[in-house]
Amino acid sequence: MPTQGFALFESAIGACGIAWGERGVAGVQLPERHANATRDRLSRRFPDASEAVPPPNIQQAIDGIVALLRGEARDLSNIALDMEGIPPFRQAIYAVLRRIPAGATLSYGEIAARLGGGSDAREIGEAMGKNPFPIIVPCHRVVAAGGKPGGFSASGGVATKLRLLNIEGARVGDAPTLFGNLPLAARPGQGR
Numbered sequence: 001m002p003t004q005g006f007a008l009f010e011s012a013i014g015a016c017g018i019a020w021g022e023r024g025v026a027g028v029q030l031p032e033r034h035a036n037a038t039r040d041r042l043s044r045r046f047p048d049a050s051e052a053v054p055p056p057n058i059q060q061a062i063d064g065i066v067a068l069l070r071g072e073a074r075d076l077s078n079i080a081l082d083m084e085g086i087p088p089f090r091q092a093i094y095a096v097l098r099r100i101p102a103g104a105t106l107s108y109g110e111i112a113a114r115l116g117g118g119s120d121a122r123e124i125g126e127a128m129g130k131n132p133f134p135i136i137v138p139c140h141r142v143v144a145a146g147g148k149p150g151g152f153s154a155s156g157g158v159a160t161k162l163r164l165l166n167i168e169g170a171r172v173g174d175a176p177t178l179f180g181n182l183p184l185a186a187r188p189g190q191g192r
Contacts, residue, residue, distance in 0.1 A: 004020060004021050004022065004049060004050075004052070005019070005020055005049050005050055005051065005052035005054070006018065006019040006020070006042045006043075006046055006049045006050075006051055006052070007051060007052060007053070007054045007058070007062070008035055008038060008039055008042075008051075009062045009065075009066065010066075011031075011065065011066050011069040011070075012066075012069045012070050012071075012167065013030070013031055013069055013160070013163065013164070013167075014031030014035075014038075015031050015032075015034070015035035015038045016028065016029060016030060016031055016038065016065065016069075016135075017029035017038050017039065017041070017042040018054070018058060018061065018062060018065075019042060019045070019046040019049050020054065020055070020058045020082070021082045022082075023080065023081075023082035023083075023084065024057070024079065024080030024081050024082050025058065025061055025079055025080065025081050025082065025133060025136060026046065026049075026081075026082045026132070027042075027045055027046065027132040027133060028065070028132070028133050028134050028135055028136055029041055029042050029045070030134050030135070030154040030155060030156075030160065031155060032155050033155070039051070045132075057080065060079075061076070061079045061136070064076050064079065065135050065136070068102060068135065068167075068168070069135070069164075069167060070167075071167050071168070071169075073102055073103075074102065075101070075102075076098075076135070076136045076138075077098045077099065079136050081094075081133055081136065081137070086132075089123075089127075090127045090130065092115060093111065093115065093124055093127045094127070094131070094133070094137045096111050096114050096115060097111070097137050097138055097139060097141065097142065098136075098137055098138070100138055100141045100142075102138075102168040102169075102170075103168045103169045103170050104141065104170060105141045105142065105143045105147070105165070105170050105171075105172065106141065106142060106143070107142070107143055107144065107145055107147075108121035108124045108125060108142060108143075108144065108145070108150070109121060109145060111124050111142065112124060121144075124142070125150075125151070128142055128151075128153070129151075129153045134154060135164075139152075140152060140160075140161045140164040140165060141165070141168075141170065143172060147171070147172055148172070149161055149162055149165075149172050
């Protein structure tokens with residue numbers, strides 16, 4: 001089924017993008033170096049889509065993403081995703097990820113255990129790298145063994161991942177965060 005449209009939107013981390021079809025969100029694009037690069041990336045990912053005003057359900061998804069990236073506690077697990085063409089095993093991984101709350105993390109091994117132990121970190125890592133729905137399917141909340149950040153395939157790599165986790169108030173590794181004990185809304189720059 002063809003993608004119907006895409007739009008750019010501003011967030012606390014820069015110009016993001018979203019594409020949609022009849023079944024829901026077809027993809028999310030984290031910021032590139034500038035808005036035109038984000039637009040170009042979306043156009044390459046979804047060549048049959050035209051830039052358009054998002055319909056109400058997609059605007060609600062955008063509003064949720066923007067709020068989450070502003071540091072507000074938001075649950076994006078009810079956003080409809082167009083999973084056509086995504087293999088069932090990756091869909092199962094993404095379902096586990098969508099249940100990780102903001103501010104929390106799971107290791108690759110913990111995800112494998114939740115999937116019944118029949119997969120390994122490499123398979124899960126591959127699914128993370130192919131995630132078409134970052135933020136909605138929060139692959140940034142997946143960490144390596146021992147709480148180490150692990151990799152991240154979006155523009156900016158691990159620095160972007162750590163920024164996203166910091167916005168959400170998640171701890172990575174053993175290092176305490178400066179504002180880690182404050183409620184999310186009370187942290188400087190958060191919850192406004």
